[in-house]
Amino acid sequence: MTASDWITTLAIIIGPIVAVAITLWIETRRKSHDAKLTTLRALLASRDFPSDPSYQVAITLVPVEFNGCPAVLTAHREFLETANVDTQGMTDEQLKGASDKTNVKLTRLLFEMAKATDLNIRETDIQTGAFGSRGFYERDALLQDSQRAMRDVANILWMQTRMLGGETFDQVTSQPQGNTVPPKDKAKKIEKKK
Structure with a gap:
């Protein structure tokens, strides 16, 4: 057997294996990206209605879907710390301050999530884009x-x-x-x- 025969045989054996591995890798990345995008969409769509169940589910899924994104996980943790402040006994002014702080942390979380999903959205667009x-x-x-x-x-x-x-x-x-x-x-x- 000549060298070209060996190369041809190896290409016949290894080629399909490499092709399947690349296809599986691409599919895994696509599914991960789609899951992140779905979570981001749910949060963007329901962020003005925290009592909406889809908002609660999306907030809960952030650490699962964005597990490999440290910036998102940090923003998520900061958001939860701010959002879970006990508001009982606060004055109206204190409640407004706590709400404003929570909105800032939510905007930051949404911005980091958008960056992680390769979306080109500015943080100011997120702040002013709610409807x-x-x-x-x-x-x-x-x-x-x-x-x-x-x-x-x-x-x-x-x-x-x-x-x-x-x-x-x-x-x-x-x-x-x-x-x-x-x-x-x-x-x-x-x-x-x-």
């Missing part, structure tokens, strides 16, 4: 108000049930709502009344 129609905001506010109203209805039904069970209004309102099981002696009295 939500008034009707959409009103619908979201109405949905939140209706959910609060359902909680109030549930609380009133809880009180009514307790009062129908023989407790007075003062007894019902003095006991925290989380504790719905009456003490043993009260349970016996309620059973005897029946």
